[in-house]
Amino acid sequence: MTTVWAGIAIMVVGCFALKYAGLSVPPTVLQHPLTVRAVELIPAGLLGALIAVQVLADGSSVQVDARLLALGVAALLLALRVPFLPMVVAAALVAALVRQL
């Protein structure tokens, strides 16, 4: 539990520091094309990895179950431009219903 608090503290300090630094540093410091590009790519890389682990990992094994079906439904709804909250709720319901079967 203490580690959870430590994680929260790191996250609070780290995320605020990034926001504050952005408003404060002279823009030229961060204008290197490689830096700009890396920051553009980080969310896509991390979110891709997060999705894969969240949906397919079960401890240290890979498992296909209701979560993958729910992700498929989420993708379909996003393609149909359904807003975030209804899309998330629908995905959860699909997984819950499949597990009831």
Next chain:
Amino acid sequence: MTTDRSIVVDSLGVGLATGAYGVSFGAISTASGLSVLQTCLISLLVFTGASQFAFVGIVASGGNPLTGALTAVLLGSRNLFYGVSMAPRLDLDPRARLASAHFVIDESTAMGVTRETRRQARLGFYWTGISIFVLWNATTFAGALAGDAIGDPRTYGLDAAVGAAFLGLLWPRLSSWTGRLVAFVGAAVALGLVPVTSAGLPIVLGGGVAVLLGLLWRPRAAA
């Protein structure tokens, strides 16, 4: 000519739509084993959605919270660049910068960065940022209480909701081929590492490898 009034109305619209899904964060967080207090403090003090979901997702899957925090901070790195692009438009003195930094997020930047005058940039930025902040924290609290009452998150598919939330956040970035490639590589590498490393690490390593590949890929294509 955009009126001040229309900026405020648009900002509140974005604020309502975005702030509401704090409920999904709150529910997922407490259902994943975090306390209501921890959940609410994260929304109050971290206040950047993707990072919050990442931390909770990693802790829920048995990962080390420190790895979760690292992932969250890496995801928050985009706020650094939002700050850089907002700074000249907001034109703030040091004290105001300290007070405003917390509201530098995806939506407030999007609503502020396109304005032509300082006044309108500030209107878009603060009305969006602060309305999301208020609502996000209120809905987090409501969701946290609900998630606490639910018990096992799997019963209502809340574990699947996390994946869907991540996909929703990723979706706008899949419009380019580079975005798709990087996301796919991140997913593939992370999945490959799941059986061989401790929980949490596949995400940081998969994301890292994907970003490196994305950086190498472009110069070659351009050459």
